[in-house]
Amino acid sequence: MNHCAFCDPSVIKKQGVYKNDSVVVIYPQKPIIPLHFIIFPKRHTQLISNLTDRESVDLKNAIAKIFAVYKEKEKCIGYNLTSNNGPVKVGQTVAHAHVHIYLRFEDEKYSPYKIMSDSSLKENLSAEQWQQQKELSSTLF
Numbered sequence: 001m002n003h004c005a006f007c008d009p010s011v012i013k014k015q016g017v018y019k020n021d022s023v024v025v026i027y028p029q030k031p032i033i034p035l036h037f038i039i040f041p042k043r044h045t046q047l048i049s050n051l052t053d054r055e056s057v058d059l060k061n062a063i064a065k066i067f068a069v070y071k072e073k074e075k076c077i078g079y080n081l082t083s084n085n086g087p088v089k090v091g092q093t094v095a096h097a098h099v100h101i102y103l104r105f106e107d108e109k110y111s112p113y114k115i116m117s118d119s120s121l122k123e124n125l126s127a128e129q130w131q132q133q134k135e136l137s138s139t140l141f
């Protein structure tokens with residue numbers, strides 16, 4: 001059987017912070033910035049362009065929910081979305097359609113793009129910080 005991390009119930013159990021009818025939101029194992037989430041359809045499909053109309057709407061609604069919560073609670077000013085679709089050569093390392101959302105703040109030290117281009121800027125969370133951030137997000141959504 002083909003192993004897909006985003007079809008693995010143990011991944012969703014450990015990292016899941018929110019779900020609606022057809023979409024799941026998880027907290028990444030190694031977030032680029034503390035408020036980074038991954039959104040994907042429950043159904044396995046490789047490309048965002050393969051989403052059903054329902055999945056597309058649920059994906060948009062999950063994005064809106066995340067932004068609304070952090071705009072209210074943490075004065076988030078906006079967000080970036082990234083999604084790689086295709087073979088590893090184009091950057092998709094998990095072959096299950098997904099979108100990364102990075103929440104942005106007026107007073108942030110570095111943009112997620114700057115950190116992605118210079119990994120020495122990345123502040124790795126301890127296991128305890130990771131757990132706290134994941135649990136806080138779960139309660140907010």
Ligand SMILES: [Zn+2]
Pocket residue numbers: 004005006007043044045095096
């Ligand atoms: Zn999958």
